[in-house]
Amino acid sequence: MLTQQMLQQKKLLLCWAVIQFSLLLLLQQAFAGWVIAIFALLLLYRLLSVFQAKAPVSLKLVNLLAGIIAITFFLQLRQAGVLHFMLQILLLAATARLLALRHLYEARQLVWVHYFLIACCFILHQDMLIALLIFLVFAANLYSHYRLFSPSVHQVNWPQTGRSLLIILPLWLVMFLLFPRLPPFWQIPNANIASTGLSDTLDPGSIEQLVQDDSLAFRVEFDGALPPRQQLYWRARLYEDFDGRRWQVTTLRQNANRQRAANDAAASKDSSLSYRIIAEASQQTGLFALATPVTSSSNVFISPGGLLSSSKPVSQRLSYQVSGSLIPVMLVSEQEQLLNLRTAPGNPQTRQFAYQLKQQYPQNHALVQALAEHFRQQAFYYSLTPPPLGSNSIDAFLFDSRTGFCSHYASASAVILRHAGIAARVVGGYQGGNWHPQQGYLAVRQREAHAWVEYLDNGVWQPFDPTAAVAPERILNSLDSALPEDQRALLDPGWRQLALLQNVRQQLMHLDYYWSVWVLGFNENSQQQLWRNLYRHLPAIAYAVAALFSIIIVVLLYYRLTRSSTDNTPEATKQLYRYLGKVLASKPPSLSVSAFLLQYASHYPAHNVCLKQLIALYELALYKEDVVALKQLKQYLQCHKAELGRLRRAIKNT
Template structure:
């Protein structure tokens, strides 16, 4: 018995250590490298002590060690953030409890802390595969919880567990679909996780680095047909401050992006829904000029979309856009986009020449596009480094650049020519999946183009389309030489089998996002309205189905009672003892089995002997009085019969 208890304790310690390693892996993006190293060393030490059959560390030493580590976590509170500090303290509490664990009864708090940590994993992760892994960790912790309180010799009854799951699943589904979806009672404070996607600064090389990231940026589902690829310019940032080398979002523009634009009467040509990946930024994506949006998204006067807080989890929002250019907001906006810093004298002279030859803005833009098309300019993911006069070096020396180089040079030329212009950062294109009906836009579709002012509206101009039209009409891969495509797709990613598997998992993850993560209060209200509309029909159908079931049960009962020759005494025993009689060997009669149980369970000896005597008298002598006494005895001792059934079942 002692050996079984020690084996049980070892198995539980190993399972708890595995759970904490899994939690460390799931929460690693919230921890600094040195924090991960501390937890890994503590868990490795505990694993070695379990394998070597050593006792846990003394509680005083563990408390001292945990106190020192907690102080170091507190000193890094400003860098880590409140949320990450809370996660660190929770995991430290679980690890400290595991290190000091001497007896199994001390582990009750440990499994409950694990439940809290497992729930916290959903704050950082929403992918379907990771969610399945989190549920697996939850199942392991739940099984360890059962093993903690169960006898060492008992085993999990999988049949009963399966029945319990079949009962719980419909209830869980009903709660998920119908229970009111309350807003969060608290907000996630100070989530210091590195942001992804476009930033507020655009310089040579920033987009080149971003396009080498193949992760999803967002997915789009159109209400109608897919627009032509030339229209798929997803606006996300406006870069209007230029210091001679890099572009930045203007400070006034950052504040304006949090304000909702006035309602417009423009007709919406496109209606679509976007599922944006977590980026830790407030900026979102839209086509052309957004007209309306769902309540969780704001449209600024400049046509940019933003969330009221950083997108720390997947965000679903609906947008309607007009395929017309964005209108000029104010005179201040025009003056902001005419400023040019000193430097780049050759570019300035080139702009003056263009202005003299083409006084109209649209003619000048067309001439600039033809210049890029006819001259030996090259589209490259690895352009050479540029000096202080970066625009001059690009236009007149290297002739090689990426979309940000062409957009930056074009905007500077237009400003020198007296035309207000700005660089737009966003995404272009995407990969359409017709069977699933959505457009997948990845970070590699990051793009930069230009908007210039003409007749009071901001006309789009993409110089990349003049240099590498394949980038706009097809994809980035088709616009790059073969040696640079390897930078986008490593060798393992080029395997057809892995590509197909990755794509299928992406499709499943999309359905997960739409039907589970995207099931918000608006969809729930729509479901309630649909149910209310069909409520009479559902009630009539339920009544008819219930009536059919009642009729069938009555019919079966009547037919069984007419053909069933089982004696009433035997029926009464089976009614109250139930599955306990199922353990009876076929070679024993009911009376012999009851007497055998009377010897095996002395606590029920007198009752079982009295029960057997009345049963035999009612069965063999057909004594009506004995049958009535048997019924009364079974009815008055239900509690004792329940204890007897459990005793028979557990042996």
């Protein structure tokens, strides 16, 4: 018996170590590299000690070690943030308990700490596949919890477990749909978190690096028809400060007060559109919108310049609704115009070229068209691997290399327009996307990152994309079609080119989209709409529920009547099974009811008198058909209901 108990303890220790390794992987983005290394070493040591049958670490040593590590975590609190610090402390508590665990009864707190850590994984992850992994870890911890309290020889009762699930799952679904949606009690820390997507700085090479990332940026579901691809310019950043080489988001715009809505009159009836975006976690506040957003959902702000932003960094998938117009953005103020007329020293050839264009084409629109024609007719090339540029980067690009990516063309065009006296700025965002008609959404990946220009004409920021003049395939089709074959390999490694893997990846993306819409996207607005629909159809629902209950009652009555008419079981036996049915369910066919209960009377002395009295009354009522004994049996069972309940629990826990 001792050997079997030791074997069970070893299995549970291995299970808990695997659970903690899984939690370390799931929570790794909340930990620095040295923190992950500490936990990994501690868990590896515990695994080796289990395999080698070594004694656990002494409690004093574990407490000393945990105290030193906790102090180290506390000293890094400012960098890690409060939430990540709490996750570190929780995992440290679980690991320390596992290191010092000697007896299984000491593991009760360990199992509950695991539950807290598993729940915390949903703070950092919302992907469907990661959610499945989290549920697997939860199932493993639940199984270890069961094994911790069940007898070593007892097997899982799968039929009973299935019946419990049939009861729990509908209750869970009702709670998910109808329970009030509470706001989160946490805030993801902002410090030292890696971000994805466009940054506040744009220089030659930044977009080229981003487009080699094939991960999702956001997905869009339109309420109406999909706009033409050449209108799918998703604005995310405005780069207005130029130092001669790189562009930056001006501090004036970074510190601008957010406002709740733009000018409703700006959206004409013919060009208005409405769409919902599911943005991936980027750890940034900037979001995405087409042209001029007019209204947005409550979790998103419309800032000056027609940009969308969140009140805090997007650390989880964010779903928001936007309605707006495809007409260009209006000028905000005279200060904005002056800001976008500033020029930087250097690039003398570009300055001279701009003066020449201004003399030939005094009208803003005509000058922009001439610039597009210049890019179209001259030997300019679109490339993912442009040559490096010198100090006068614009001159080197326009008059020497003539090879670049979208950021090169947008930067050069904005500088030319500013030198020509036209207010201009570079816009960073995404262009295009992959439309999935059956699923009804547009998937925009990081590789669709793009840069273009907006220039001021009659108080309106008109869009101008010089890339469309050099490589129109990029705008009308995709990035792949605009690049030579040798550069497409940079976008898709060899294994991604396999058709089977691409198909599997796409199907998983579709499933993940439905997960985002139906589960993650079920917010308080969706719930309020559900409540309104239920209230509207309340009479029909009440009639349906009443009809269903009536059918169930009729079926049960019919079953009871037919069973009673064909049931030849003696009344005394029925009474015993009514109170001791679960106990008598394990009775072997070879034993009588009296003999079976007599065995329990000898095994449980505390219930000996009660069981023997029951047996005596039962035999009188059954074999002698004594009506008085049957009545006394019913009364005795009713009076000793509590004691019989204690007997059932004692037998169950044995």
